[in-house]
Amino acid sequence: MSGEDAPAQQQNAEEQKQQQQQQESKTPAESPKTESKPDPPPSSASTEAAAADTPAPAAEKAPEEDTFSYRALVLTGYGGYDKVKLQVKKGKPALKSGEVMVRVKMCGLNFADLMARQGLYDRLPSPPVTPGMECSGIIEAVGEDVTDRKVGDKVLVLNRSGMWQEVVVVATTHTFLMPEGMSFEEAAALPVNYITAYLMLFDFGHLRPNQSVLIHMAAGGVGIAATQLCKTVNDVTVFGTASASKHEVISQGGVTHTIDYRTRDYVEEIRKISPKGLDIVLDPLGGSDTHKGYNLLKPMGKLVSYGAANMLAGQKKNLFVVAKTWYQQFSVHTLSLIQGNRSVCGFHLGYLDSETELIAQAMAAVMDLYRQGKIKPRIDSTYHLEQVGDAMRRMQERNNIGKIILTTEPMKEEEKKEEAKKDEEKKKDDKKKDDKKKEDKKKDDAKKDDKKAEEKEEAKKEEN
Amino acid sequence: MSGEDAPAQQQNAEEQKQQQQQQESKTPAESPKTESKPDPPPSSASTEAAAADTPAPAAEKAPEEDTFSYRALVLTGYGGYDKVKLQVKKGKPALKSGEVMVRVKMCGLNFADLMARQGLYDRLPSPPVTPGMECSGIIEAVGEDVTDRKVGDKVLVLNRSGMWQEVVVVATTHTFLMPEGMSFEEAAALPVNYITAYLMLFDFGHLRPNQSVLIHMAAGGVGIAATQLCKTVNDVTVFGTASASKHEVISQGGVTHTIDYRTRDYVEEIRKISPKGLDIVLDPLGGSDTHKGYNLLKPMGKLVSYGAANMLAGQKKNLFVVAKTWYQQFSVHTLSLIQGNRSVCGFHLGYLDSETELIAQAMAAVMDLYRQGKIKPRIDSTYHLEQVGDAMRRMQERNNIGKIILTTEPMKEEEKKEEAKKDEEKKKDDKKKDDKKKEDKKKDDAKKDDKKAEEKEEAKKEEN
Ligand SMILES: NC(=O)c1ccc[n+]([C@@H]2O[C@H](COP(=O)([O-])OP(=O)(O)OC[C@H]3O[C@@H](n4cnc5c(N)ncnc54)[C@H](OP(=O)(O)O)[C@@H]3O)[C@@H](O)[C@H]2O)c1
Ligand SMILES: NC(=O)c1ccc[n+]([C@@H]2O[C@H](COP(=O)([O-])OP(=O)(O)OC[C@H]3O[C@@H](n4cnc5c(N)ncnc54)[C@H](OP(=O)(O)O)[C@@H]3O)[C@@H](O)[C@H]2O)c1
Numbered sequence: 006m007s008g009e010d011a012p013a014q015q016q017n018a019e020e021q022k023q024q025q026q027q028q029e030s031k032t033p034a035e036s037p038k039t040e041s042k043p044d045p046p047p048s049s050a051s052t053e054a055a056a057a058d059t060p061a062p063a064a065e066k067a068p069e070e071d072t073f074s075y076r077a078l079v080l081t082g083y084g085g086y087d088k089v090k091l092q093v094k095k096g097k098p099a100l101k102s103g104e105v106m107v108r109v110k111m112c113g114l115n116f117a118d119l120m121a122r123q124g125l126y127d128r129l130p131s132p133p134v135t136p137g138m139e140c141s142g143i144i145e146a147v148g149e150d151v152t153d154r155k156v157g158d159k160v161l162v163l164n165r166s167g168m169w170q171e172v173v174v175v176a177t178t179h180t181f182l183m184p185e186g187m188s189f190e191e192a193a194a195l196p197v198n199y200i201t202a203y204l205m206l207f208d209f210g211h212l213r214p215n216q217s218v219l220i221h222m223a224a225g226g227v228g229i230a231a232t233q234l235c236k237t238v239n240d241v242t243v244f245g246t247a248s249a250s251k252h253e254v255i256s257q258g259g260v261t262h263t264i265d266y267r268t269r270d271y272v273e274e275i276r277k278i279s280p281k282g283l284d285i286v287l288d289p290l291g292g293s294d295t296h297k298g299y300n301l302l303k304p305m306g307k308l309v310s311y312g313a314a315n316m317l318a319g320q321k322k323n324l325f326v327v328a329k330t331w332y333q334q335f336s337v338h339t340l341s342l343i344q345g346n347r348s349v350c351g352f353h354l355g356y357l358d359s360e361t362e363l364i365a366q367a368m369a370a371v372m373d374l375y376r377q378g379k380i381k382p383r384i385d386s387t388y389h390l391e392q393v394g395d396a397m398r399r400m401q402e403r404n405n406i407g408k409i410i411l412t413t414e415p416m417k418e419e420e421k422k423e424e425a426k427k428d429e430e431k432k433k434d435d436k437k438k439d440d441k442k443k444e445d446k447k448k449d450d451a452k453k454d455d456k457k458a459e460e461k462e463e464a465k466k467e468e469n
Numbered sequence: 470m471s472g473e474d475a476p477a478q479q480q481n482a483e484e485q486k487q488q489q490q491q492q493e494s495k496t497p498a499e500s501p502k503t504e505s506k507p508d509p510p511p512s513s514a515s516t517e518a519a520a521a522d523t524p525a526p527a528a529e530k531a532p533e534e535d536t537f538s539y540r541a542l543v544l545t546g547y548g549g550y551d552k553v554k555l556q557v558k559k560g561k562p563a564l565k566s567g568e569v570m571v572r573v574k575m576c577g578l579n580f581a582d583l584m585a586r587q588g589l590y591d592r593l594p595s596p597p598v599t600p601g602m603e604c605s606g607i608i609e610a611v612g613e614d615v616t617d618r619k620v621g622d623k624v625l626v627l628n629r630s631g632m633w634q635e636v637v638v639v640a641t642t643h644t645f646l647m648p649e650g651m652s653f654e655e656a657a658a659l660p661v662n663y664i665t666a667y668l669m670l671f672d673f674g675h676l677r678p679n680q681s682v683l684i685h686m687a688a689g690g691v692g693i694a695a696t697q698l699c700k701t702v703n704d705v706t707v708f709g710t711a712s713a714s715k716h717e718v719i720s721q722g723g724v725t726h727t728i729d730y731r732t733r734d735y736v737e738e739i740r741k742i743s744p745k746g747l748d749i750v751l752d753p754l755g756g757s758d759t760h761k762g763y764n765l766l767k768p769m770g771k772l773v774s775y776g777a778a779n780m781l782a783g784q785k786k787n788l789f790v791v792a793k794t795w796y797q798q799f800s801v802h803t804l805s806l807i808q809g810n811r812s813v814c815g816f817h818l819g820y821l822d823s824e825t826e827l828i829a830q831a832m833a834a835v836m837d838l839y840r841q842g843k844i845k846p847r848i849d850s851t852y853h854l855e856q857v858g859d860a861m862r863r864m865q866e867r868n869n870i871g872k873i874i875l876t877t878e879p880m881k882e883e884e885k886k887e888e889a890k891k892d893e894e895k896k897k898d899d900k901k902k903d904d905k906k907k908e909d910k911k912k913d914d915a916k917k918d919d920k921k922a923e924e925k926e927e928a929k930k931e932e933n
Contacts, residue, residue: 208769209812211675295803304824305672307812310803336802339759339774342815348673348771349813351806360768 073097077170083124086394100148111193128355137169141192163196194382194408202231216284224251295335383407537561541634547588550858564612575657592819601633605656627660658846658872666695680748688715759799847871
């Protein structure tokens, strides 16, 4: 892997060039492909070895293959924001039959990318690896037997991983033509959120007019997609939980009843309005919230579990929180389901990799709705690849309303200097926060000790 | 409760009259209602006491109220076929607001009635109680505020219990007008089986073209209904398990692949044809079959659990079999559901009592399909109320193809004599079977003893 393991934010174009040159002199010219090939998409992984053995059309190596390079984000290990680094990959990736090469414009950030960075997402191959499940861009080359895509086509791409880089190679079945009028931002914001929301609401949920739906994280990527899809059905009541500052936006977006889960008991709030319960509960939280969701179901109600956001607390993995969420994981007996006339479903797009037909059908339906103006991804903010840490922080600290996008467009020099300054401040800030935490803990421990002492005192008194 | 606790098959009209007269002389004329009122439907149960306190329109008692009597099947206790007895109830049931009185023509027998007789069905009130969840008939009287039904209307009725008698009183919301051209047999065969199959396939299952469905007990009431409903959707592949003798009929009825579960491993058979698995599994069996069904699901597949037929073995409750089925009951973690993209649903019509709107919608859809000629209940056989034991035996011994119906039409004298003879033979037959079982067990035990002896011998040899 070429490129250096420095935090993305700190790496400027000058440095990159230097590194590149160093790498080029170090790396034997005969083997650039293995050295610098991007992480292969899973669809082609199995045929990899075979392809390498076949000399055929790639045998006469074009000089371009040596000079071809592109920037890529790489997860270098599990941990905090700085574990995702901007690197330069070298060598033109080989195109197998049925594959296309895409020059990436925009990438989507997903909650799973935060989980993945902490080692909590099982569908990302082990580091070092390029994360990213979706992007948009323009087709730059097509492999043999590709008839449904041509150079210049604008596409959006959905893949298990490897999308956070300037150039990606994927099976055509993982690409979808962008409809007229769709921006690259929108295209990168659409695949994961809308396919997920669509299959949950309409396949598992079988949403119909007059029904009621609970959407957690209603101001997030999936949340806004789900709300918009609910609105395509007549008279659906949407309960949406989100931090209070986002309520106005999501109300306008279609949430009927907004609930600030941080200050209120959402179960109580829902029961007040809908004493009989709900038809569909979408549960991205896991742990004790799955139990709550299940108990909120009406007869013939459906709970769709599709995440464990509750496992995430802070920048680095918090083992206590992970263990607690895990321990509280929901399990159910058929007897309970039968007596309640309920359904519990699990959804994971990452495990639908090979279900190309299913995904294509859902995508076609979603695209149709986009063309009719019934759905439209809401972009929260766009970051340069260099700023991936900031992007992740924004989501982690619960500040986004809608989708966070990464753009491959290079950062301007002045922007970079600005960033470097901000970075320093952020680091100081983080340190302060850490120190405060430690301080608080000390105080807390001291208080506990005091309390223990008091209790002992109390006990003694009682004894006498 | 009037009437005597003799097995239904043995009770002839003569005896009934005698009993009736005896009862009439014993029972004080002032309180016939409490003595002989039919088991109230659950919808009115809670208002019962209040109604009895209110003298209002029923205060001036018509003489008819004393002489009014009707035959009713009554479950007198848990056990074998003879626990359901034909009795005579006396006194005209009071009609509350929103209720209608129906003169019953035909009743449907359901698998749950077999379970109920053994004390394995929790939605039937404790004995003595009149079982039966569905019937068809003609409206004989309407209560106050009833505007959507009139005397003379032909209706089918769906209720939690109490339908196996000549006269029933239910809330109008539990009655549905029979479409033109529907026979009373069909009308009594339709509610439970078709509403169950409809909600499972289309609400939980969200069945769509090109999908595949596993239907167990495919030649039974629900099985045939489900098969017909599958056929209303394009290119659905139906796997149906049933005893071999029924395969021809169910093939003609629309089952694509018939499987004799008694001689073959159905999981293997299905995997051979559908290696990727199934979209929907309807599971009325419970126990280990639920696990098998779950493992047969494709991504986005749905398992609907709706019964525990495996608990039933023989005429009387078999505690070992019950415990085993119970012990093997399926339970699932959300993690497994998420990783498999699967859904597990539980369905129980008996717990949808108060969901009148939901049921009405499903019934309307089913009636529409009937009118279009797309579904048609298949009647296996029709029995007199006196023959309820035979009817149950036919289902229990796995001989029915389609629905078993009970008719309220009185039996002719010669028929009764025939029956009495057959009954004697059956009893002898049952005794022979019992004796054979005992004999077999003795032999078995003897063999086991022999084997143990051999093993001991063997062990001794090895020791030396
Ligand atoms: N199974 C699948 O295939 C699949 C696919 C896509 C997404 N998902 C799941 O869907 C959920 C939403 O994903 P997304 O990508 O659209 O993200 P998102 O909703 O944009 O996530 C960010 C928001 O989540 C809320 N939140 C709740 N708990 C949080 C926590 N512990 N840490 C940080 N933020 C938290 C915060 O908003 P508020 O405070 O305003 O609520 C935050 O702004 C995630 O659980 C994700 O794993 C699953
Ligand atoms: N949850 C609900 O709301 C609901 C509503 C209706 C029915 N159900 C369930 O659906 C299933 C079918 O009910 P149904 O009323 O339509 O009955 P049915 O299918 O007509 O039942 C009789 C048939 O079941 C098969 N069978 C399988 N295991 C059996 C056993 N242990 N004992 C006797 N027969 C057995 C036999 O046929 P083969 O040998 O040919 O298979 C037999 O002919 C039952 O499990 C019932 O509890 C549930």
